[in-house]
Structure formats: structure tokens, C-alpha cells
Amino acid sequence: MEKFKQDLDIKLIALDMDGTLLNDEREISLANRQAIRDVQEKGIYVVLSTGRSILKCRHHAKSLELSSYLVTVNGSEIWDDKEDLVERKIVQPVDIQFMWELSKQHKLKFWAISTSQNWHNEMPEDIHSVDWLKFGFYVDDHNTKELIINTLQKKNIFEISNSHPKNIEVNALGINKANGLKTVCSKLGIQMEQVMAIGDSQNDLAMIQEAGIGVAMGNAQEIVKKAADWVTNTNNEDGVALAIRKWVLY
Numbered sequence: 001m002e003k004f005k006q007d008l009d010i011k012l013i014a015l016d017m018d019g020t021l022l023n024d025e026r027e028i029s030l031a032n033r034q035a036i037r038d039v040q041e042k043g044i045y046v047v048l049s050t051g052r053s054i055l056k057c058r059h060h061a062k063s064l065e066l067s068s069y070l071v072t073v074n075g076s077e078i079w080d081d082k083e084d085l086v087e088r089k090i091v092q093p094v095d096i097q098f099m100w101e102l103s104k105q106h107k108l109k110f111w112a113i114s115t116s117q118n119w120h121n122e123m124p125e126d127i128h129s130v131d132w133l134k135f136g137f138y139v140d141d142h143n144t145k146e147l148i149i150n151t152l153q154k155k156n157i158f159e160i161s162n163s164h165p166k167n168i169e170v171n172a173l174g175i176n177k178a179n180g181l182k183t184v185c186s187k188l189g190i191q192m193e194q195v196m197a198i199g200d201s202q203n204d205l206a207m208i209q210e211a212g213i214g215v216a217m218g219n220a221q222e223i224v225k226k227a228a229d230w231v232t233n234t235n236n237e238d239g240v241a242l243a244i245r246k247w248v249l250y
Contacts, residue, residue, distance in 0.1 A: 010248045011190045012045040014071070014181050014207055015240060016199035017052055017060065018163060020217050023236045028060065035241035036064055039248055047071060047184060049177045051163045051203050053113050053133070054079055069187065073113055074161065074171050074203050075180030076133040087183055088115070091135065091172050093128040095157065099135040099170060100127070102148060109138040137168040161203035165221060169203055178206035198243055200224060200235065215243045 013036075015021045023029055036046050046064070049071040050057050061070055069086070070079040078086040096112060100123055103110040112119040115131040124130055139145040148168060152158050159171040177197075185192055197204070197211035200220040208214030209227050216228035217239045225231050230247075233239035 008212065008247060009194050010044065010196045010212065011194040012047060012068075012181075012185065012188065012196070013039060013244065013248065014047050014049040014177070014195055014197040014211065016177075016201070016204050017048060017050040017057060019200035019219060019235050020198055020204075021048070021060075021235070021240050028064070029238050029241070031238035031241040033064065035238075035244040035249070036066075039244055040065070040067070042249070044248060045069075045188060047181070049075075049181060049197070049199075049204075049207060051134070051169060053077075053118060054083070055118065058083065069184045071177055071180035071184060073133040074159070074169060075175045075177050076113075076171055077115075078180055078183055086187070087180075088131075088133075089172050089175050090115075091132045091170070093130065093132060095155075096132045096135055097127050098155075099137075099152075102151065103137055106139075106144055106148065108144070108148075111136045111138075133171070135170045136163075137170075138166065139168060140166055161201070161205070163201045163203050176206040177204060178210040181207055181211075196243070196247055198232070198240055213247055215247075 021028055040046055045068040046066055047068050048057055048061055051074050054072050067081050077088050080086050109121050113134045152160055157173050159173050159175050161169050163169055192210050193212040195211040196213040197207040198215040199208055200217040205227055214228045216225040216231045218234035232243040
């Protein structure tokens with residue numbers, strides 16, 4: 001990667017949140033804040049690209065004074081700098097019903113994100129009256145996890161990833177952070193080769209693989225580290241700041 005350093009033209013930095021931008025206390029370190037401030041002063045876009053909903057990430061975007069797009073719910077929604085919705089891709093209620101029943105069958109905790117709120121281990125009375133964006137399973141047992149993934153894959157209508165080794169995240173097929181960032185890039189008139197993407201989990205894989213520079217956190221899952229161009233420090237050691245200063249602010 002070092003030999004490409006002089007050829008880089010990074011114009012956008014895409015940041016995962018949990019396990020990446022946020023430390024284990026779910027806070028943004030002073031070093032990360034300063035690096036983001038410095039890079040924005042150079043006219044480089046910083047985009048949160050997260051599995052979280054707009055409700056759970058907007059305050060972080062505001063605290064960082066970000067003036068660009070937000071890619072939320074793994075790419076299911078894209079928001080502009082005024083928090084106006086640019087794009088939304090939903091999961092059909094019948095498919096959410098299927099996954100909810102699957103979670104009950106295996107006695108698993110779950111969560112789901114609709115366009116209006118986050119649900120944890122409970123669902124609305126009328127699932128079909130809600131617009132859904134994502135469903136997630138909490139799975140401790142490896143065999144159960146594999147069984148559920150296989151069941152979901154057979155339907156061939158889901159994008160399956162995770163944000164932690166012990167969960168499964170499910171979006172509509174084709175919805176991922178890379179495709180969300182491609183939409184953002186088209187709006188800004190830049191290429192994916194001009195993006196640096198930083199993340200730690202399988203829901204970051206696509207954007208790490210398709211960005212000009214894909215960076216894995218020091219605490220990232222091994223599959224993410226293997227796919228990345230470079231591995232930075234952990235989320236508790238200002239890994240985002242280190243990557244920004246090495247590849248963009250050098």
C-alpha cells in the first residue's frame with residue numbers, strides 16, 4: 001500500500017460507528033474529533049456509514065459538525081446535510097414477519113429498525129402497517145447462527161451481514177454500505193477510488209473492498225482485516241485518527 005501513497009486522491013472518508021469511530025464507551029475520542037476537523041478543513045467529505053438508524057447517529061454527526069451525507073441502516077437510507085431523505089429501501093413486512101417467527105422458533109433475542117423507531121425484543125401489533133429497514137438476530141451459538149444464515153440465504157432476497165460476531169443483520173438484497181456510498185459519490189461527483197472506508201465488521205466488508213483504500217480496525221473481525229488494504233489501531237486507540245493522518249493528512 002505504501003507505494004501508492006503519492007497517487008492517492010482521497011476526497012471522502014466513510015466511517016463506520018460502533019467498533020470504529022466510537023470507543024467501547026461509545027464515545028468519540030478527542031484525537032478522532034481533531035482528525036475529522038482537520039480533514040474537513042481541507043475540503044474532504046466525512047460520511048458516517050453505519051448500521052444505526054438516523055435516530056441513533058444524527059447527534060454524533062452534529063457533534064462532529066459534518067456537512068455531508070449520512071448512510072444509515074447499512075445503506076437502507078441515505079440522508080443529505082439538511083437531514084432530508086435522499087433514498088430509502090425497505091424490507092417487505094412479510095419478510096420481517098418471517099424473520100421474527102424464525103427468532104421465536106430458536107428462542108433468540110432480536111431487534112428491528114423501522115423508518116420511525118428501533119424495536120428490541122418486541123414488535124408492533126400490526127407488522128404490516130410499518131415500513132421496515134432491517135432485522136437483526138442475537139446469536140451466541142455457532143450452529144444456530146449457521147442454521148439461520150442458511151435459512152435466510154435459501155430465500156435469496158436478503159443481504160446478510162453482521163455488526164458483531166454474535167449477531168446477524170439482514171437488509172433487503174443489494175443493500176449494503178458500498179452501494180450507499182456509490183449513491184453519495186454520484187451526488188458529489190467523485191469516484192469510489194477516491195474514498196477511504198474504515199470499519200470493523202462484516203457489514204463494512206463491501207465498502208472496504210470497493211473503496212480506494214479499505215482500512216480495518218485493529219479490533220476488526222479477521223475476515224475484515226484480510227479484505228482490507230491496511231489495518232489501523234483499535235477503536236480504543238484512536239484508530240480512525242491514525243488512518244486519517246497516515247493516508248489523507250500526510
